[in-house]
Amino acid sequence: MKFLTLIIALVMLAGCSYTPNISKIVEQQPVIERKTTKVSTFLIAGFYPFWEQKKFPPQIAINDNINLLYHAFVWPDEKGNLIVPKNFDNSEIINIAQNKNIKVLLSVGGGNTSQSFSVVLNNKDLFYKFAYQLINFVVKNNYNGIDIDWEFPKNTDDAYNLNKFVEFLRQNLGENYIINIDLPFSNYSGRYFDIDFLKNFVNYFVVMTYDYSGAWSSISGYNAPLTPGFCNSHSIQKSIEYWLARGVKSKSILLGIPFYGRAFNSDEPCQEFNQSFAATYRNILSLLKSDDYQYFWDFMTKTPYLINKKNRIYYSFDDPSSINAKIRYAFDMNLGGVAIWEITQDIVNNHHTLLPDIAQTVKNNELLN
Template structure:
């Protein structure tokens, strides 16, 4: 359990999404002209501008598989607005049980120029940091476990990561092990310790993606030690609810809601998890609060009962661009709202949005919700925000400017 420490709850007056004084870019005509094309990412950036904190990190993941999406969902490196993020992370490189770092998609990453184009962004934007994420949700745990349980493989893996960064021109690496167990607790810390030593010798940046789920982190992470060795932690404060449950729920609620009456449901919000990391020894300034540019979908058991906590029969329909079960990208959600398929609602208790249409229900963050989260970051001394992933935003300006 985390100590019941009082942290600032955000003001009910949220930042307007416009530009102020973060840097020269905040004042630039170029930025203002691009705001409308990146609703969620622009909301993160513009809120940081308005809050006038130049040191905030805005860490943006790019999913290399977005190139395979259809129509307006297709996204590639050339579509990235590099100015809007301080750190850009390319997802993903793979790994095997021998400690090798693997190219996951030879066509996209090498032949199509994914790695080269991604790192070439630094030519015109010298202040950004480009990184490679290693692992990912579909990489499993077997290879990581084999590596950290063998000192020889562990040292080989660390050397291979350094070589991979150097070969392809990245500035650092993000370790995305989903997720170590109690048995790997010490091995995970040792991996980060060895990487820290090697990265310091080469001037590289080290980060790690860590769970936003209490059950995954509570007993498996030595949070204080993990925080010690990384430059920052990307806290995946989303997927709090989904169609694996029996009722509708927000993807990334800032606070607990009236329906969160069980002991476990009280953990399923951003506020609780950020407190947990800080109270467990993580430096607040090393934490990035995760923002999901997508929503979790549900099919209602009864379309007339469509609030938060309503019974469901399963996941929502497949999205038009992604075709993935249980989630819609933000560009899909806002398009469906715009053409009248969905009606947007605001959740006053949890500072989040949801939309309904017939028997379909989706919980997600809109611009208003992101404004509250950015205010929360400032109020609680958190180091920045992380966006998963920028290719799910309204980058083609299909939806236009949101309020």
């Protein structure tokens, strides 16, 4: 019982294509001030969830090394209203980001708040109600664009309506705003994203290359394996190859980097388990200092992990070595950059512990290339 209490205290719960013929949507458009957007060649993007702002305020969380910041999340309700959480404070974020030449996107949706997308976008009145509220909120609050995190379209109607939605956003926002879409790592949830259509309107696609294993899995696998291994048939490599084959341009792909890991009550990887948790890198760092945990490196998947034999607990996570391997892979594949979920999870004593390594690795690879 004491062990279970300790574990719960240490962990925190993290994260067929078709081409319809869509006519142009003609509606009264809001008056918009056009902006000029400049971005780097290889981007370091990061999600900043509103629920972490009080604990990790913008002065601490927003780092000079970031190029794109996704302020998460707002979402639609079933009546087409844009829901903005109470503590969704954006003025300080925008001011700090502007001073650091960072572009800020409003992230709409989320893993637990995407449920109403299907109903709202399938109803003409709700569609326009929500779309105009979203656009006006972006413009009024000086965001540089929109990140769409719909998890996930489930049928051809959803796919068609997402197409209309993205086209409508582009028509109203113009070319100088960024539109970003978050994609799952496999065809199971990715089949209803119509890439042939969307790529005409979308600047970047974040491939969420994490959560390959968790409480839903049959064995204790790896959270974000770069390549296939003994107990994972899927991997980041296969995910990127899948989306490239679907038609996503390599330079528009941002490869997902998790600043968290997953714990399983098993002796090692590839074992049966009955409990699993998510843990921030910050919490895992504290375990690395404990004599109870032993560090291992899986050469096949390029994944570090920790094992506590005494208490039978196994952690799969990312550290500078595994992240550097993923960045090198992103350069080899000519990808547009990386996207972090999420930027507060590596902060210790008000300082980032992973982000500086990412920035240095990107600089090194830019010199090599």
